[in-house]
Amino acid sequence: MPDSVDEVVSRLGEQAYLCYRRLATAILVALRIGKPLFVEGEAGVGKTELARAMARLLGARLIRLQCYEGIDLAHAAYEWNYARQLLHIRLLDASGGEDARAEAERDLFSDEYLLRRPLLDAIDNQDSVAPVLLIDEIDRSDEEFEAFLLELLADFAISIPELGTVRAERPPFVVLTGNRTREVHDALKRRCLYHWIDYPELEREVAIVRARAPEVSERLARRVAGLVQGLRGMDLYKLPGVAETVDWARSLAAIGSDGSDADALESTMGAAVKYQEDLETVRQAIPDLMRDQPA
Amino acid sequence: MTSPPDSERRGDLVVRLAGFGELLRDAGLRVGPDRTIDGMAALGCVDIGDLDQMRDALRAVYVCRREEIGIFDAAFDLYWSRPGSSIGAGAIPMRSRPLPLDPEKARAWLARLGLPESEIPREQETTPRVASSSGYSAQELLRSRDFGDLTWEETQQVRHLLRQAPWRLAERRTRRWQPGRRGRVELRRTLRRAARSGGDAVALERARRRIRRRPLVIICDVSGSMERYSRALLVFAHAVARRERVDTFVFSTRLSRITHLLRRREIDDALADTAEQVHDIGGGTRIGESLRSFNRRYARRVLGHGAVVLIISDGWDRGEVAVLEREMSRLSRSCHRLIWLNPLLGSDVYAPEARGMAAALPFCDDFLAAHNVDALDELGRRLADLPRRSLRR
Numbered sequence: 001m002p003d004s005v006d007e008v009v010s011r012l013g014e015q016a017y018l019c020y021r022r023l024a025t026a027i028l029v030a031l032r033i034g035k036p037l038f039v040e041g042e043a044g045v046g047k048t049e050l051a052r053a054m055a056r057l058l059g060a061r062l063i064r065l066q067c068y069e070g071i072d073l074a075h076a077a078y079e080w081n082y083a084r085q086l087l088h089i090r091l092l093d094a095s096g097g098e099d100a101r102a103e104a105e106r107d108l109f110s111d112e113y114l115l116r117r118p119l120l121d122a123i124d125n126q127d128s129v130a131p132v133l134l135i136d137e138i139d140r141s142d143e144e145f146e147a148f149l150l151e152l153l154a155d156f157a158i159s160i161p162e163l164g165t166v167r168a169e170r171p172p173f174v175v176l177t178g179n180r181t182r183e184v185h186d187a188l189k190r191r192c193l194y195h196w197i198d199y200p201e202l203e204r205e206v207a208i209v210r211a212r213a214p215e216v217s218e219r220l221a222r223r224v225a226g227l228v229q230g231l232r233g234m235d236l237y238k239l240p241g242v243a244e245t246v247d248w249a250r251s252l253a254a255i256g257s258d259g260s261d262a263d264a265l266e267s268t269m270g271a272a273v274k275y276q277e278d279l280e281t282v283r284q285a286i287p288d289l290m291r292d293q294p295a
Numbered sequence: 296m297t298s299p300p301d302s303e304r305r306g307d308l309v310v311r312l313a314g315f316g317e318l319l320r321d322a323g324l325r326v327g328p329d330r331t332i333d334g335m336a337a338l339g340c341v342d343i344g345d346l347d348q349m350r351d352a353l354r355a356v357y358v359c360r361r362e363e364i365g366i367f368d369a370a371f372d373l374y375w376s377r378p379g380s381s382i383g384a385g386a387i388p389m390r391s392r393p394l395p396l397d398p399e400k401a402r403a404w405l406a407r408l409g410l411p412e413s414e415i416p417r418e419q420e421t422t423p424r425v426a427s428s429s430g431y432s433a434q435e436l437l438r439s440r441d442f443g444d445l446t447w448e449e450t451q452q453v454r455h456l457l458r459q460a461p462w463r464l465a466e467r468r469t470r471r472w473q474p475g476r477r478g479r480v481e482l483r484r485t486l487r488r489a490a491r492s493g494g495d496a497v498a499l500e501r502a503r504r505r506i507r508r509r510p511l512v513i514i515c516d517v518s519g520s521m522e523r524y525s526r527a528l529l530v531f532a533h534a535v536a537r538r539e540r541v542d543t544f545v546f547s548t549r550l551s552r553i554t555h556l557l558r559r560r561e562i563d564d565a566l567a568d569t570a571e572q573v574h575d576i577g578g579g580t581r582i583g584e585s586l587r588s589f590n591r592r593y594a595r596r597v598l599g600h601g602a603v604v605l606i607i608s609d610g611w612d613r614g615e616v617a618v619l620e621r622e623m624s625r626l627s628r629s630c631h632r633l634i635w636l637n638p639l640l641g642s643d644v645y646a647p648e649a650r651g652m653a654a655a656l657p658f659c660d661d662f663l664a665a666h667n668v669d670a671l672d673e674l675g676r677r678l679a680d681l682p683r684r685s686l687r688r
Contacts, residue, residue: 004342005341005342005348005351021347021348021351022347022351022354025341025348025351025352025355026351026352026354026355028340028341028352029336029337029340029341029352029355029356030355032336032339032340033333033336033337033339033340035333037355040360040361068470069469069470069471069599069600070469070470070471070472072471072472074483079483080482080483080486082482082483082485082486085486086486089489108486142469142471144471162487179595180361180595180596181595181596181599182596182599183360183596186325186359189359189360190327190329190330190359193337193355193356194354194355194358194359194360195354195355196358196361196364235591237590237591237625277621277625
C-alpha cells in the first residue's frame with residue numbers, strides 16, 4: 001500500500017493514470033482510513049479509469065457494479081438459486097421422512113444455493129488482496145438502492161435474512177462515481193471521502209493522451225488537446241472529456257493524419273463531439289480553433 | 296508520512312479542527328461532529344507540515360459536492376493560514392475566494408481568529424451580480440426589487456386557495472418491483488413460502504412495478520411583462536413545492552434556480568429571499584437564452600425519472616426566435632411532457648401572436664391559461680391525468 005502522496009502519484013503514473021496531487025491525497029486518505037472514495041466529475045474525466053488503475057496498482061481484482069434505475073439486491077448483492085432450490089425440494093419429497101424434511105429446510109438457504117452478485121462478492125471472497133469495488137454511476141440508481149448502500153459502506157457488511165450477516169474480513173477499496181444526473185443523498189456522501197475531478201490543464205492532457213495512446217505523436221497529441229481545450233470554452237450541449245480527446249487523437253493517428261488539415265479533423269470529430277447541434281457549431285469553429293494553435 | 300503527534304499536540308489539533316468544523320458550518324456546509332473524527336484520521340495519513348496536503352486531505356473529508364469546494368478553500372485560507380505566514384506556493388490569495396458568512400458572524404470569526412476586520416470577505420453582501428454578457432442590460436433593471444411592493448389584492452385569499460388545491464402530480468411506473476397481487480412471479484418469496492408449507496409452492500407470489508409521483512420542473516418568467524402575475528405564480532410554485540418533488544427556476548434575461556429558496560416554510564421569507572437573490576426580476580425577456588442555459592446546465596440533472604416541465608410565460612420574447620425554437624425542440628425531447636402556461640390566455644381576445652409564443656407552441660404538449668385559481672385547478676387536473684407509461688410523440 002502506498003505510503004505518501006508522492007508515491008500514489010508515481011505509482012498511478014506507472015499504471016498510465018496521471019493525476020494531480022489533490023486527487024492522490026484523497027486516495028491516500030481513503031486507503032488509510034478505510035473509507036470509500038466518491039468521485040464526481042463531468043463525463044470522460046477518468047472516474048471509472050481511476051478504479052481500474054487502482055486495482056492494477058494494488059494488484060487486486062476489480063469488481064464493477066454498473067448502476068441503473070431500479071437496480072435491486074437481486075442484481076447488486078445476492079440472489080437465491082431458485083431453480084436448484086426447487087429441485088432440492090423435489091428430491092426430498094421423493095425420499096420422504098420427517099428428519100430429511102427438517103434438514104432440507106436448513107439446507108435450502110445455505111451458501112450452496114446463494115448466487116453471488118458484485119457487492120457480496122466484494123466483501124466475501126477468497127482473494128489474497130482485498131478487491132477494488134467500483135460502484136459506477138451511482139446517480140443512475142434510485143433512493144432505495146442508496147439506502148441499501150448506506151449499510152454496506154458503513155460496515156462493509158450485508159445482512160441476508162436467511163443466513164445472517166456477512167462481514168468483510170478485509171474491506172475492499174470502494175470507488176463510487178457520479179455524473180450528477182441526480183443529486184446523491186448527503187447521508188451516502190457523508191460516509192465517503194469526496195473528490196471532484198476537473199478537466200486537466202493542457203500540458204497534463206497532452207501527457208494523458210501520450211500515456212493512454214502511445215501510437216499518437218507528441219505533435220498530434222498537443223494539437224488535439226489544444227483543440228479540445230478550445231471546445232470546452234465553447235457553448236456546447238456536451239463538452240468533450242479527456243476520454244474524447246484520447247479517442248479523437250487515436251482516430252486521427254489511425255488515418256495517418258497529424259491533425260493539421262481541417263478535413264481530417266472534421267471527418268473524425270465525431271470521436272469528440274456527440275450531439276448533432278454541437279457538430280454543426282464545431283464544424284464552423286474549426287478554422288478559428290486551428291488558427292489559435294501553435295504551428 | 297509523519298509520526299503521529301504526541302497526545303498533547305494531538306489534543307490541540309482536535310480542538311482546532313472542531314473549530315474549523317464550526318466555521319464551515321457557519322459558512323453553510325453540513326458538518327457534523329463525526330467529521331472531526333474523520334478529519335483527524337485523514338490528517339494522520341498525510342504530512343501536516345505541508346499545508347497543501349493538509350488542505351487536500353481535509354477537503355476530501357468535509358466537502359460533499361462541487362459547489363462546496365470554493366467555500367471550503369476560502370474557509371481553509373481564513374482558518375489555517377495565518378496572515379503573514381508563508382502560504383504554500385500556488386495558494387490563491389485570500390481575497391479572491393469570498394466566504395459566505397453573514398457579516399455578524401464574519402466579525403465574530405475574525406475576532407476569534409485574531410484577524411483584522413479588513414479580512415472580511417465582503418463580496419457576497421454588497422456586490423450585485425453583473426449582467427450576462429450580451430443584450431439587455433439597458434432594459435434589465437439591475438436592482439434588488441422588493442416583491443412585497445407588487446400589488447396583488449387577493450394575495451391572501453389566493454394563497455389560501457392554492458394551499459388547499461387538491462391536485463397531485465401524475466404517477467409513473469418506475470423500474471423497481473414491489474410485492475403485489477398481480478404481475479411477474481417472484482420466486483424468492485414463493486420459495487420461502489413453499490419452504491414454510493413443506494416444500495409445495497401453494498401460491499405464487501407476485502410483484503408489480505412500483506408507482507411513483509413524477510417530478511415537476513417549473514420554469515417561470517419573471518420579466519417586466521409578467522409583473523402582474525409573477526408574485527402569484529411564485530406563491531403557486533411554493534405551494535406545490537411544499538408537497539411534491541419540484542425544481543423551480545425563474546428567468547427574465549437569465550436563468551436562476553430557486554428550488555432551495557422556495558424550501559422555506561413561510562412564503563414571505565421565500566419570496567423575500569428570491570427578490571434578494573434574483574437580480575433580473577422585472578427585466579427584459581430572453582426565453583430562448585434562458586431555456587438554452589436550462590438545457591445545458593440543468594436538464595440532465597433534473598429531467599430524469601419522467602419529469603413534467605411547466606413553463607410559465609407570456610411568450611413575449613426579445614431574443615432570437617431561432618434560438619427559442621431550437622431550445623424548445625430540445626426540451627420537448629428530453630422530458631415526459633411539456634406544458635406551457637400563459638396568463639394572457641385567460642383574456643378573451645388573446646391569440647398567441649407574440650413571436651416567441653408562436654415559435655414555441657408546436658413543441659408544447661399542452662397550452663393552458665394561468666391567470667386565476669380556476670385556471671391553475673384545470674392545470675392540476677391535467678397533471679393528475681398524465682399516463683403512467685411513457686408516451687411517444
